[in-house]
Amino acid sequence: MNTINPNETNSWKELSDHFKIISKIHIKNFFVKDTSRFKNFSLVFNNKMLVDFSKNNISKNTIKLLIQLSKEMGLEKSIKDMFSGEKINKTENQPVLHIALRNMSNNPILVDRQNVMIDIKNSLKKMKVFSNLVIKGKWTGYTNKKITDIVNIGIGGSHLGPNMVIESLQQYRNHLNIHFISNIDSCNILNILKKINFETTIFLISSKTFTTKETMTNAMTIKNIFLKKTKIKKSLEKHFFALTTNVQCAENFGISKNNIFRFWNWVGGRYSLWSSVGLSISLAIGYKNFISLLKGAYDMDVHFSSERLEKNIPVILALIGIWYNNFFNTETEAILPYNNYMHKFVEYLQQTNMESNGKNINKQGKKVSWQTGPIVWGGIGTNSQHAFYQLLHQGTKLIPCDFIIPINKTNEFQKHNIQLLANFLAQTKALAFGESSDVFEEDVNSNIQISNNKKLFSTFKNFDGNKPSNSIMLDILDPYNLGSLIALYEHKTFVQGVIFNVYSFDQWGVELGKKMANDIEKSLDSKNQFDLSFDSSTNGLIKFYNNV
Numbered sequence: 001m002n003t004i005n006p007n008e009t010n011s012w013k014e015l016s017d018h019f020k021i022i023s024k025i026h027i028k029n030f031f032v033k034d035t036s037r038f039k040n041f042s043l044v045f046n047n048k049m050l051v052d053f054s055k056n057n058i059s060k061n062t063i064k065l066l067i068q069l070s071k072e073m074g075l076e077k078s079i080k081d082m083f084s085g086e087k088i089n090k091t092e093n094q095p096v097l098h099i100a101l102r103n104m105s106n107n108p109i110l111v112d113r114q115n116v117m118i119d120i121k122n123s124l125k126k127m128k129v130f131s132n133l134v135i136k137g138k139w140t141g142y143t144n145k146k147i148t149d150i151v152n153i154g155i156g157g158s159h160l161g162p163n164m165v166i167e168s169l170q171q172y173r174n175h176l177n178i179h180f181i182s183n184i185d186s187c188n189i190l191n192i193l194k195k196i197n198f199e200t201t202i203f204l205i206s207s208k209t210f211t212t213k214e215t216m217t218n219a220m221t222i223k224n225i226f227l228k229k230t231k232i233k234k235s236l237e238k239h240f241f242a243l244t245t246n247v248q249c250a251e252n253f254g255i256s257k258n259n260i261f262r263f264w265n266w267v268g269g270r271y272s273l274w275s276s277v278g279l280s281i282s283l284a285i286g287y288k289n290f291i292s293l294l295k296g297a298y299d300m301d302v303h304f305s306s307e308r309l310e311k312n313i314p315v316i317l318a319l320i321g322i323w324y325n326n327f328f329n330t331e332t333e334a335i336l337p338y339n340n341y342m343h344k345f346v347e348y349l350q351q352t353n354m355e356s357n358g359k360n361i362n363k364q365g366k367k368v369s370w371q372t373g374p375i376v377w378g379g380i381g382t383n384s385q386h387a388f389y390q391l392l393h394q395g396t397k398l399i400p401c402d403f404i405i406p407i408n409k410t411n412e413f414q415k416h417n418i419q420l421l422a423n424f425l426a427q428t429k430a431l432a433f434g435e436s437s438d439v440f441e442e443d444v445n446s447n448i449q450i451s452n453n454k455k456l457f458s459t460f461k462n463f464d465g466n467k468p469s470n471s472i473m474l475d476i477l478d479p480y481n482l483g484s485l486i487a488l489y490e491h492k493t494f495v496q497g498v499i500f501n502v503y504s505f506d507q508w509g510v511e512l513g514k515k516m517a518n519d520i521e522k523s524l525d526s527k528n529q530f531d532l533s534f535d536s537s538t539n540g541l542i543k544f545y546n547n548v
């Protein structure tokens with residue numbers, strides 16, 4: 001195991017010195033000095049994805065030093081360890097093998113000397129058969145009607161990934177309506193209940209542990225309402241399914257053995273959309289498209305595990321992220337997809353990144369003295385341009401951005417597609433290069449007496465530029481490319497975790513809130529006469545609730 005902290009490496013010291021020079025250079029000057037800047041600072045993946053990282057505050061030397069840092073932190077060995085099934089999730093004593101779920105090679109992957117590919121292939125076969133039966137109308141409900149609606153009941157990784165993929169791939173959807181119940185807030189259930197007919201709906205209870213409070217409460221409520229309506233216990237067999245590692249709990253809940261789609265403890269919840277947790281995806285877009293999604297991710301895995309670091313897209317994006325996070329001290333990064341279907345992408349990435357690297361204890365159990373995972377946020381273009389881009393352009397915070405756009409030339413609304421692309425290009429250009437306010441003077445309304453105020457007025461319109469961004473272009477938004485894009489961000493997160501020297505695959509930080517919610521829930525039970533033994537704030541809030 002690597003035992004060095006990033007800020008104790010030689011590269012870190014070199015990067016700190018290097019920062020003093022680079023931070024004084026405007027991005028536009030990098031372009032002036034190097035006429036081949038785009039060529040030198042962009043990479044293409046499989047002729048389908050272009051990653052342009054030229055509009056950053058970086059030189060060739062920056063990349064060289066960052067790669068040196070990654071080597072000092074043992075990145076190459078860490079990648080090998082993950083792909084070979086080493087137990088790199090040490091605090092849970094598990095390997096981390098979402099990459100096995102999309103392994104399209106014939107190479108075995110061993111966990112405790114067992115080849116996990118056999119179980120994975122069987123699970124995929126079961127998903128294929130079931131998806132086909134439902135889509136073709138051969139799986140019927142308890143009154144023999146064809147299935148029209150699927151409800152996925154799950155939260156966190158058992159919800160965000162499938163929901164994002166299904167939304168992103170709207171154009172590949174079949175006739176099935178897909179719904180998600182995730183929140184314990186009853187509004188979520190009520191809203192879905194209004195839309196479905198129990199006779200033609202199946203419920204996928206998606207939970208790695210099959211113990212998550214929200215999911216279990218939601219599933220039990222639905223089951224009770226369902227049984228009240230059907231009055232036949234056997235009807236559950238036609239309508240209730242479990243996607244889980246915990247077969248016993250699923251059976252105890254009343255799911256029949258055949259209706260359990262298993263996966264394994266070595267799949268992290270937030271990396272589980274590639275497993276049977278992706279059943280809603282396979283139902284929504286068909287098994288063949290689900291496999292294309294896996295294939296896209298697999299090809300990115302091959303790139304990530306075999307390409308040298310200098311040409312390795314997830315590595316380069318991770319290192320640029322570290323450069324801003326740890327040397328420019330930026331606190332956040334914005335993800336800006338220029339595609340309406342991708343409106344769930346940011347929410348999904350927040351879990352991938354923030355649950356993985358939101359840690360303040362290093363692998364040796366000591367408090368870190370460097371910044372770890374950034375705050376990930378963002379929104380879709382062009383809507384976000386009219387909401388928060390003002391701050392990106394003229395605010396006081398430096399916010400590195402990833403702009404993502406799938407090319408769309410195929411539909412009849414070409415004017416819209418062109419305008420969307422023009423906005424995408426314009427924003428990254430405006431952020432990087434800025435513009436002097438003189439350019440705007442001719443626009444100034446002639447009625448305004450600007451002569452006295454001219455100087456003052458123009459400062460408001462000034463664009464400093466020098467705001468960094470990456471541009472990611474996909475040749476199309478299809479299952480394959482989406483798979484590659486998701487895997488790219490998964491690996492970016494992994495690389496950053498290695499450099500931060502934190503364990504990226506546990507999430508102990510969510511436990512305390514869960515435990516306290518249980519204790520407080522008991523005290524809210526009116527039978528207990530509202531136990532008020534908490535702090536004065538919690539007690540005050542409970543009293544207010546009680547008196548309303």
Ligand SMILES: O=P(O)(O)OC[C@H]1O[C@](O)(CO)[C@@H](O)[C@@H]1O
Nearest residue numbers: 156157158207208209212269510
């Ligand atoms: O799939 P499960 O076990 O219901 O867990 C749901 C989510 O809860 C978390 O453990 C966090 O609370 C996530 O990591 C996970 O994706």
